[in-house]
Amino acid sequence: MLSPPSSYSNGQCVDPLTIVQYNLYYTNPNLTPFLDYLEKNEIDLVVLQETAPWHGDRFMELIDKYPYQFGGTPGLGYPSGQMIISKQPLNLKAQNTPAGHYMISGVWQSSKHRPVSLYTAHPPSPRSEQLWHERNALIGSLERLSDYSPYADTLIIGDFNLSANTRRFTDAYQDYHTAPLQSWPREIKGLPIPSFSRIAIDHLWIRNTESPSLFICKREVLSQFSGSDHSAVVTYLSERQYKTSNK
Template structure:
């Protein structure tokens, strides 16, 4: 039988695209965060790049290219190398705290339903962002029936079943943002398993435009938050907040170098109607986030998350 050698020569461009895509996925940490925050942009959409594999295989079939068909699988291999661990099943683990985190959205029309959704998880701690002078009294009235202790700072708030012994403002306002911008608090919660220092933070938004990802304010705010946590002597720290970025985003490195969690699944939270990226997080230092789940939609453009936390 005569071998069609042209099948190995056709589809060179498809093969090149497949190899380049595999390199981007495998070496995403080396993509510089310049030229419109390219590194952050790649990290944001990295989980979705695997969708290019069927298109590459289809293109190889149309071109009848053996070379392109084989190399079309290299992005899949690279993707599994990055995300494969997240897809493995996780055994249930013991935990001390249940933490609910939610950007409730300043235009949320259904405060009562949102609170009902959060309380259904029987949380010990609730962290909220985008609290305004208009909606804060409604959230406080709905949550204070369950939580004896709470503190707010600017547009973020913390409700706790356990006593709050310290509370203070944390300045993460980047240069160039109005002085009224106030989006981070620090509180010490005295739980039966020991004291834990909780940060609630809402980093500046990012926008995708013709010049790439506008994330410089978010990056500067992340730097300030990372410094604050690094300087905190507390042995057990939790960070709950809308960080406006995924954990792979290099712009969040100052934060993720201080607090982290082992990821299982993808936990996309934004936009609520069809989530494509996880912006909402519960991270820890000196403690462990043993489980994190995304909850159903509330009236917000973000979905809430619930985390189970084991204290040291």
């Protein structure tokens, strides 16, 4: 099986929306470089997995730049370890599955001044047959939930613990476009893993129909952050330019 690339680009990025996703790793002690990156760069949306409560406290340092957040509040906590911060308004809710895993769904009011349906999840790693079934069930549940998206621009984001080199990945979310990148494992017990051994499990899908206005124009692995076995991934979404008639 071919290793996925570390970057994707179709050369058509024009004033893009920028989304960063990162599995922080619950015991990650070194968030400062990542926080500095978010502070210095114009990121519209940040989707986090394996967020510990003290991680959430650190992200509050960015509240002036990212005033909207989901996760970390009393009564909600971090559903399945997830937290989302944004420069634009969020209207999200968490839904529990029978196995106890949470899906997050709702609306992100993007800087393009149009609502985007947003769905996130962190299915369990299939380390046992039971967890394998739970992962697959959660992926299916999220697909059925996203079928009811009220908006043409629909995003599904998260660490799905599903390699892009599998039939299940190919069959999932067939109405969506994605660009798998080699994001895991970055390291194991502090030892670096060569890029040819890494797989794509941190995914972003965007609905691929005739009517959406956004598409993936560029996607890159951010390998400069340490402390997690995942690399962060940045995705750029550009606005589709429709030709207008001269009549």
